[in-house]
Amino acid sequence: MRSVKVKLGKRSYDIIIGKNIISLLPRYVKKLNMGDSAFIISNPYVRNRYSQGLTKALNKGGISSKIKTIPDTEKSKSILTLSEAINSLAKFDLKKRVFIIALGGGVVGDLSGLVASVYKRGIPYIQIPTTLLAQVDSSIGGKTAVDLREGKNLVGAFYQPSLVFSDVSLLESLDPRQLRAGLAEVIKYGIIKDSRLFGYLEKEYKDIVKLKTWALEYVVSASSKIKADIVGRDEREAKGIRTTLNFGHTAGHAIEAAADFSSYTHGEAVALGMLIASDISLKLGLISGNLNARIEALINKYGLPVTIEGVSLRAIMKAIYRDKKFSGEKNKFVLIAGLGKVKIVENVPFKVVEEAISNRIK
């Protein structure tokens, strides 16, 4: 079992990473004085597979619970689902001290955090992420949100959990494509911050894709450390530090949007976005051809795409310039100047961006 701290003064919290650790949860709930009844938000798949173990453990610890299930699709990240969950919580909340457990992936985590943030102006919540992507990324950092028709994550709050419980045994049943989506973010952490993690991913490929516990524990804790450190230094994305996490996300989001959020998973789009960012870094003379090749090889090794299919250059360029990360006409890319060295560059020439994307289209 490993533990990583997110340092945010009074709002600091621990990320606990290990195998079959669910039974330890009530001990933490008590230590943190979180409450005596748990409102669990989950999705149908995870509920069927894991909720019994969780409610049993809670029961043993004297904590009553109720489960609210929401569909596991981006459509659930709506004000309607939020409102339903809040109403269900209010009916459950019988003057006991209630807290929330988010048991699921990013959709469940984002929505649950927002429910916790607004109910009674803020009650405690625990993240129990059940996908690799959620364990290494979305469960850490307190970004909660639902979508509007006008755009993703437009309604939300910065609201930190009291605890993140990353049980790597929950990853055993993960669909390979979902595993790869999480690995894309792990690769990102290696590229932007941790050459040791990058090397580990190159070497330990087999154990990772075979979901060996020690390998997953290392990957999740190394990634969590990086995310925790960045969040601790720039919680509200106000200082440009948290922005470094957007490596691969500018082009990635554009590809995702241009493909109508259907043909690529977020992780696959980010993999393509990282390649494009790496290609641009190479073109601007910031990195060597050797590093660029290592990045491509690693992404390819984990079964993530290295070429764009079924999306036009025009559609991607259009989406890039609609991105909220661009203020006015200026573009801004998170690039690299070596392994583990991020460099944010404004006003990358239009031609360079276009060429980099174009070269990746099959």
Place this chain on the structure above:
Amino acid sequence: MRSVKVKLGKRSYDIIIGKNIISLLPRYVKKLNMGDSAFIISNPYVRNRYSQGLTKALNKGGISSKIKTIPDTEKSKSILTLSEAINSLAKFDLKKRVFIIALGGGVVGDLSGLVASVYKRGIPYIQIPTTLLAQVDSSIGGKTAVDLREGKNLVGAFYQPSLVFSDVSLLESLDPRQLRAGLAEVIKYGIIKDSRLFGYLEKEYKDIVKLKTWALEYVVSASSKIKADIVGRDEREAKGIRTTLNFGHTAGHAIEAAADFSSYTHGEAVALGMLIASDISLKLGLISGNLNARIEALINKYGLPVTIEGVSLRAIMKAIYRDKKFSGEKNKFVLIAGLGKVKIVENVPFKVVEEAISNRIK
């Protein structure tokens, strides 16, 4: 013109109090770098009367605006209205830097603050309170909320405005019953914190009810100062300091609830609640009969009720023991131990509470 500061570190803000000050607003918007387009939330009555002056002033200052009107009833404090307002805001938000202006009373202020809090995880907002109650109480302190069927203010956030603009000329058209509702809270500030304000209310009765500018400016700024000071010391009601503001509210809320939120305004119920708290303080030997009589005389002078009509003792007692302020079986009353001296007392004997209420029933 007067100015009061709410001291909350980086989230500090000013309350500007004066007559016909709306034209000065754009200057503050610029100084605070709030944005270049304003999404105004208001109610039909206030919109008809005051919004033109506001949008003209904004226009002159180069700030575009759009008004969203919501009905001025407690029913508007719903997730449905919240959701509508957010959708309307998202449609208006054309990549300019948008901020919110709450132009109205408590309902508009509470809802607008929550919209500002969750839209894009927080955008700036200005409170322009148009009732005395909102100017002296709800516009200050960042408590935002909507209601659920299960209870009032169950969904919300602590989210501070960037500015409160209390234009006392907006009070000229105030319905006398609404004015009295605000004065009940002003009397409360006098009782719990400011014997000078209490004396002023005793002496300057005529100028206050005639809505003389200098009198209103004094009343609003003295009240704002007290609220600002308490919020500055206990923003999230965690230290028991903000609790002192609940003087008169325990019995008051119970009377309001027992009367089904229809026969008494919040201010009238609080007036009755303050009398009951004062009666209990007298019974417990905390204050003199003389002070108790002065409090009753002042409440009576401003046309606020001093006896309860049409509500049974049983209904009030039932509502008191359902109050969320009571943890478990213990009761907790905000009492006084002299003019300007609050004393929080736990476990007031059931009989004393019952007798105090019973004596006020006509």
